[in-house]
Amino acid sequence: MTAPETRTAPDGGSALVLRHAPGAPQAAVLLLHGGRADGLTAPTWLNLPGRRMRPFASAVRRAARPHPLLVAEVRYRHRGWNGPRGDAARDARRALDELRDLTAPELPVVLVGHSMGGRAALRVAGDPRVAGVVALAPWIPAGEPVEQLDGRTLLVLHDERDRITEARRSWAYLARARAAGAHGAGIVMSEGRHAMLRDAGAWHRLTGLGAAAALGLAALPEPLRAAADGPGDGRTTAAEVLAALDHPHPGRTGP
Template identity: 40%
Template sequence: MTQHTTPVRDPRLGRIIAATPAAVAGVVLLLPSGLPDSDRRPPPLPDRRTRALARRLAAEGGTHGIAAHVVRYRCRGWNGDRADLAQDAAWAADEAVRRYGDVPVCLAGRGMGGRAALRTAGHHAVTSVLAVAPWLPEESTDAEPEPVRQLAGRQVMIVHGTNDERCDPELSFRLAERAKKSNRDICRFEVHSDGHALAQHRTEVLSLATDFVLGALLGTDFARPVTDAFAAPPPLGLRMPLASGFGRSLRH
């Protein structure tokens, strides 16, 4: 059995990216990946894919008043029922409200951070969620499924590579399929033949993620593929190809 000690560090927000506090129209909280079980401190810098999204948001969202923060977790692990990363994400949403007031918040997570983003979507300030290659628990008959009720009323986008060997893409499809029954504004894009890092189509994934975050926070039009995914009836929009030429056809 894995032994844990209570983390003693407090969560915190990294320095603001892309906006000044006096001009904030929306906040995106970037949630790095983590581990299933660990009380070790996170690395001092977020992974390079999280940094790349932060830089892209800074470049395209800064003039529109988008403030981006990387969430610094207390520890690296989800740690079972403690759900430490989700607790830290909820703290970060509270802190965004304290700092910036009544502005929309987007939770953008990768891997284990994607699970934290999805789990924390019910926070009153959160209006949208981006989950990239989310780590989700295996489904079993003797355990409660990953919750989806908290996604109601939120705009949600999941992006997952079909060849992800670290985080099973079938699990994110099943979650999206369940959530779609009560939330029309959820879509899931598959990146054909790409793995967990989504490195093969990095530029396209980054563009899609940025377009979604900025559109959700600013209330502007999404790119056509996202619009089509939101508009389509179930189960369309759950296995949307990311772009013509490298996505997979819709499965009915």
């Protein structure tokens, strides 16, 4: 992997950190880590939520092989969402603008966001280049908009024992987004709670698969395809999807 490279935005503060930038990428993945409801201080150099997203970057690249991907992270100016300010979403939009300046205009992008980063990813999914969102244990307060997901791929992963964000809100949001035109599915994770540490390999693998499939670079296993295309609630379990991956049947490429 190439060394991290920070791009500086015109206002002197970069919202984008490149983690892997091949010479001719076919698509881009933008990672958005978690944060707090409120917090106006800047993240520290340690930034544990940001470090937690690094394995997801590797997983997405593995799932998309042999197709080269540009992988980048959003750099937040503040730790929190901060109410109507929506700081994380504002920084996500800035990062998408910076990414647009670095790549071909038609390069598709998938957003992978955890917790507050999941909320930010969903908010900015209406950007014309965004092909889809993978939301990991997302923070979704009541009344979050869904219209921007029309025509996009949406994959939501949540452990129903999560005590920080509520899986029931994720499933309600998924249902609303599907009704609004999103091609969406949910994966009920058996372990991991909010930090996604237990059974981390399953979180990484399924996220990589979902992101690559949203970009049309990988095939969806049958349980996930059926959940996304079927008339039900759009949910399946991690165990079902992983079993299908380990014992594959002929499938199609893309969502």
